[in-house]
Amino acid sequence: MAEPSDFMGLAHSNMKKQGPLHVATPLRESLALTKVAGTSVYIKLESSQPTGSFKIRGIGHLCKTDCKYPGSGEGVGGKPTAATWPWFVPLDKWSERGCKRFVCCSGGNAGMAAAYSARHLSIPATIVVPSVTPPSTVQRLKDEGADVIIHGKALNESISYGEELVANNPGSVFISPFDDPLIWEGHSSLVRELEEDLKEKPGAVVLSVGGGGLMNGVVEGLRHAGWADVPVVAMETHGAHSFNAAVKAGRLVTLPEITSIATTLGLATVSAQSLKLSGEHPVFSEVVTDQDAVRAVERFLDDEKILVEPACGATLAAVYCGIIERLQGEGKLKQALGPVVVVVCGGNNISMEQLRGFKKKLGMLEQQFFITIRGPCGHALQLDAAPPPGGAASKRKKKRKKKLKKINNNK
Numbered sequence: 001m002a003e004p005s006d007f008m009g010l011a012h013s014n015m016k017k018q019g020p021l022h023v024a025t026p027l028r029e030s031l032a033l034t035k036v037a038g039t040s041v042y043i044k045l046e047s048s049q050p051t052g053s054f055k056i057r058g059i060g061h062l063c064k065t066d067c068k069y070p071g072s073g074e075g076v077g078g079k080p081t082a083a084t085w086p087w088f089v090p091l092d093k094w095s096e097r098g099c100k101r102f103v104c105c106s107g108g109n110a111g112m113a114a115a116y117s118a119r120h121l122s123i124p125a126t127i128v129v130p131s132v133t134p135p136s137t138v139q140r141l142k143d144e145g146a147d148v149i150i151h152g153k154a155l156n157e158s159i160s161y162g163e164e165l166v167a168n169n170p171g172s173v174f175i176s177p178f179d180d181p182l183i184w185e186g187h188s189s190l191v192r193e194l195e196e197d198l199k200e201k202p203g204a205v206v207l208s209v210g211g212g213g214l215m216n217g218v219v220e221g222l223r224h225a226g227w228a229d230v231p232v233v234a235m236e237t238h239g240a241h242s243f244n245a246a247v248k249a250g251r252l253v254t255l256p257e258i259t260s261i262a263t264t265l266g267l268a269t270v271s272a273q274s275l276k277l278s279g280e281h282p283v284f285s286e287v288v289t290d291q292d293a294v295r296a297v298e299r300f301l302d303d304e305k306i307l308v309e310p311a312c313g314a315t316l317a318a319v320y321c322g323i324i325e326r327l328q329g330e331g332k333l334k335q336a337l338g339p340v341v342v343v344v345c346g347g348n349n350i351s352m353e354q355l356r357g358f359k360k361k362l363g364m365l366e367q368q369f370f371i372t373i374r375g376p377c378g379h380a381l382q383l384d385a386a387p388p389p390g391g392a393a394s395k396r397k398k399k400r401k402k403k404l405k406k407i408n409n410n411k
């Protein structure tokens, strides 16, 4: 049977004709990361996409594609699968086919992409998010014009609920956050840009894995570019490591619980396609701690002046924690390595206040004192401050002084 990649040329021309919702992102050499890694590192800035992450590539493409999948039901709401892929034919627009609403389930970033796409296509959207989604992200989804439903603790529960919604509401179209050949194809556009912007073949591509949509798209793109031998370093955090668990077990594994703070990587089960690709392509699965991911977020902010969420910090930790160097030492990556491309996937689930919250939760804050003041627009500003006068330390000091005075007086 033909593979999705066999049809990519045709579909790529489709994408051009329609005009994508994503933008071509900057690729630039990072001297700071190069210095740490000891090998040339380029950063692909997906954080500069319209919705703050790479997700708009795949989801925008899925939402825009005027395709019908014979054998996928009535068309509307029918999900394309690897089995139906070769048979798609351009037919008509979603709305002309009776699409009344997109339903997307997401930890935030896929939802943002779906809401943005829906607004640009004048189609209402419902985004189902798990309860761990930060209120600021929920507000941003609403600002995009989407209806937001908070359901389930982990993303898988939100997805099941969204699928139910679609099944019970004719005219609703399910937009998977990661598990769809059209999404992978949309993400593959990232590699097409690398082909244009990089002077040579990459030595490796480093990226984060949640459900695996990004990785599936990048691997498809690498194959299409004739770079099927370029290794992918697939990063996850402990507690959201469903890909690593699957690779180790040689079968799909469902994690009992998502415990990582990198909630957008929190899929209890990775896509079957990701596991399949790990057996066909050089993929090195690596897991870091939440602390490593958060430290990487902070260091990247210092180095490149870009704030990303911990899901992206997991990717950056491949450099900051010396994983690239270790893989070279183990002979998995070449010693004379071509440029390492780090996919800065971005993310909305972050602010300075949230970063401090993550550090507090992870026990990474030293004893520090802050004053919180509200700016004219209601923003919370936290300023470093001296220990408050009259605090426990100062009371102890006063007591000691008094005691000393008493002793001296009694002499």
Ligand SMILES: Cc1ncc(COP(=O)(O)O)c(C=O)c1O
Pocket (backbone or CB within 6 Å): 053, 107, 109, 110, 177, 178, 208, 209, 210, 211, 212, 213, 214, 215, 264, 265, 309, 311, 312, 345, 346, 347, 348
């Ligand atoms: C910022 C960010 N990075 C990485 C991922 C993982 O992407 P995927 O689910 O396609 O593996 C996500 C998923 O939502 C994300 O939001």
